[in-house]
Amino acid sequence: APPSTDYATYCQPRLTEMMGIVGLDKHYFQGEGSRIRYRGADGAEREVIDFLGGYGSTLLGHNHPELIRHAIANLQGNMVHHGQLSVRAHAGQLGRRLSEHLHAATGRRFMVLQANSGAEAVELALKAAEFAKRARISQALKRIETELYASSCAAQAGKRLRAGDLEAIRALVAGGGDASPAELFGALERYNRRAAAARPMLLGLRRGFHGKTTGALQLTHNEAYRAPFERLGTPVRFLDPGDLAAADEAIADSEVSLYSVTDSAGELRLSKSAFSNIAAFFAEPIQGEGGIHPLDAGYLQRIRERADRHDFPLVLDEIQTGMGRTGTLFYAEQLGVRGDFYLLGKSLGGALAKISAIMVDEQWYEPDFGLLHSSTFAEDDYSSSMACRVLDVMASEGILQQCADKGRLLGVMLRELQQRYPDVIREVRGVGLLIGLEFVPREDGSPTLRDIFMEGRLGYIIAGYLLNKHGIRVAPTLSSPATIRLEPSALIGPDECRRLLDALALVCEILRRQNAYELTNY
């Protein structure tokens, strides 16, 4: 039986069927650099150039020899894999390196926490942000309660409230005219506690993608993924990227007021302190799964200013853009925008370890948080040590420069193609080796192709054609299925890029002629 039989029977019936329809149901049994291999139906081996790159996780290629050597040395050296409740020395080293890098880039100090997947890093960031916000709210509440207690004593001793303030408190707590000052102070305290317990607001962006665990999914804009599970999590307010007025409106809506009574200038006065109840603002500096849309640096900078003014953390999800793919370790470095949190995943483990990490500005790091969050698999020596070696290889092989140079070249080639086929390719977007190619539907063309487009299958059909006909592996972005993502390894060569371009030119010809048959029969 072909390998797909067990997979379809025991794991993924619907997906296997869908992959079968477009010819993507291959088992890749070997990979080296930017090439991977499968066996065709006739049993013959076929080699494929990998432009999908593990959805962004194989920046150093498949089975990078230096990483394989390091992994084997770790295993043969009987490294302890599960040494929980001990000093995780390799996690410490990785933390130091990532933190030092961000310190040099931003001048701030960062703590580094580990998780096992991208979505789990998002969970970690959500929890750490909420924990810190809550600690700040509790502190404010404590200060106000101390003030209220002192003022209540003063009131009982006969000190008077400023004219009008008694009525204001009554209106606030809906206290009747016969309530005593002591009762009103108690009601005010209860009012504050209720206000402080309000659920936090999370801000995300339209087209945003942050993974698929129940928490992270709330931040993933795509309805198809989110809606079936939206009852499970904290609702997120989605903003249009670039729309500052919408951000300001959300910030205003998130405001919570706490009230105190303070003793000043010989009388008791009602005072209000407001805070923004936004637990975090999540953004990918280039929206990856949403179709490779770079965010405007000016917009992010304005959000940064608002984050400072209203005391909420800006979380930069660099799970897809980070680890050098855009030419710098973090893409935000090129934008000149500072995050309070940075998230990494994908290539951090060199495609040989499952590891993700979050970097938290010390200002948002509560030491107790580390005691509350843990995972059996996180901070393990093996994954941490692999990630450290990934950073070594990146330095010794000039990976950042390679990503920048090769990305620029590939971008130029693709933009040339777009100019030759503007009726087929709407736009080429991206930075470095994170490039999206958005195809356009044709109003007057083949009904079959329009149907395929409307159902969100065009990118998958193109992927099947490129794979089976030209030995090139690509896929669409998850939330924008007419955008082909190109995320090859930094080891990709000019000949491989040329082969991609030749094959894409044929796709463009076919789409210009609206020949659905040719695209699906190879």
Ligand code: PMP
């Ligand atoms: N955030 C971003 C920006 C991503 O691109 C992804 C994955 N595509 C995730 C989070 C989730 O990562 P994972 O699939 O490892 O859970």
